[in-house]
Amino acid sequence: MNNLLTFGKYFTLIFFAFFVAVACEGEQKKDFAIVKGIQDIDTLENEFAKAFQIIQHRAFIEINIIDPDTDVVLNSYKVSKTEESEADFFPKNMDRVVALSATQVGMLRKLSLGDKIAGVSKYDYLCNPVSKAVVTEVGDIGMSDAEAFVAVNPDIILYSGFNDDAPILNKLAQANLKTFKIFEWKETHPMGRAEWILVYGALFQKEKEAKAIFEEIKAKYYAITDKLKLADKGPSVFAGTYFGDAFNVPAGESFMAQFFKDANINYVYSRTKGTASLTLSLEDVITNNQETEFWLNAGASSKEELLKQSQKFGMLKAVKTGKLFSYFNNTNCFWENSPIEPHKVLEDLGKIFHPDLFEDKELTFYELLP
Helix, strand or coil: CHHHHHHHHHHHHHHHHHHHHHHHHHHHHHHHHHHHHHHEEEECCCCCCCCEEEEEECCEEEEEEEECCCCEEEEEEEEECCCCCCCCCECCCCCCEEECCHHHHHHHHHCCCHHHEEEECCHHHCCCCCCCCCCEECCCCCCCCHHHHHHHCCCEEEECCCCCCCHHHHHHHHCCCCEEECCHHHCCCHHHHHCCHHHHHHHCCCHHHHHHHHHHHHHHHHHHHHHHHCCCCCCEEEECEEECCEEEEECCCCHHHHHHHHCCCEECCCCCCCCCEEEEEHHHHHHHCCCCCEEECCCCCCHHHHHHHCHHHHHCHHHHCCCEEECHHHHHHHHHHCCCCHHHHHHHHHHHHCHHHCCCCCCCCCEECC
8 A cells, every 4th residue: 555655646746747847848938939929020021122031030130132043042131220239240320331333322312321421432433423531432342452441441331242252352351341232233123123222221220211212112113104004005126235246235034124114115125035134246236126216225425426336337227217315424323323213214215205195204314315
């Protein structure tokens, strides 16, 4: 009997210990789930952009840069939401920015962050001048030296990621200077490029302002698109520049081709594959565009200058009739502002190809080449 009572007590103790262990484990799992729920607050769903992802955490914002061709995360950055942060985080407050492309300058200015720009690659690339006493010219990332960046002492260096193997990137890291890859040029829709304003908002504590800007741009862009749908299909168009022995035209899946589609015009190369440019021979372009009505984006300031590039251009109908429109004389402002003002590009195209719908509008970026 005593042995039986002893066994009963022993069994009771074991059961109680097991119950407590299971209960504690359940509480630990519950607590972990609660913490995880707080930490991973929200992942922003993009509407158009494919090359970035923003994830909100309790104490920081995570920004992933993605290769839209493979969906692989190329870079992951963290921006602190508090005054204290990890060493590899971007700080909550960043006051000195190096922007190495005109597009980045345009985005910063759109968010009223122009006063934070402490360095640019070249003054000559800018749409509007800056004070050279305040803003330093550091050179292109592929041809500059780290000392120029160190002298600026920036909180963040924005670069385009064209040359990720540039030796200077390692030197900047060794100097504890933080770089951030801006990949908007990989987007294939004009609104996808504009959506990158949300990345700048996340970097500089201007998320609400960035979202409001994007929504306003989107509303304007699609108001123009809806207007253009009412028009008959526009004339035949080819676009591109002649440089060296090659003629580069926007591929059929590029953001420029999307502009042409939304402008309701007949773009000659709309069915070609690719998201960047097609490299064609001069002979191909001449042969296939003898009767094309318009030429866009010619790399010349006038018809005369265009013919100096090649007298063969005189064989094209667009050249004979003078239907040549380009942003060439406004290149800096086009590249700085068009990514964040795609509605103005679309409106320009509407004015050129459907003028009766835009009689009260003036061209912003484009002009008729004299």
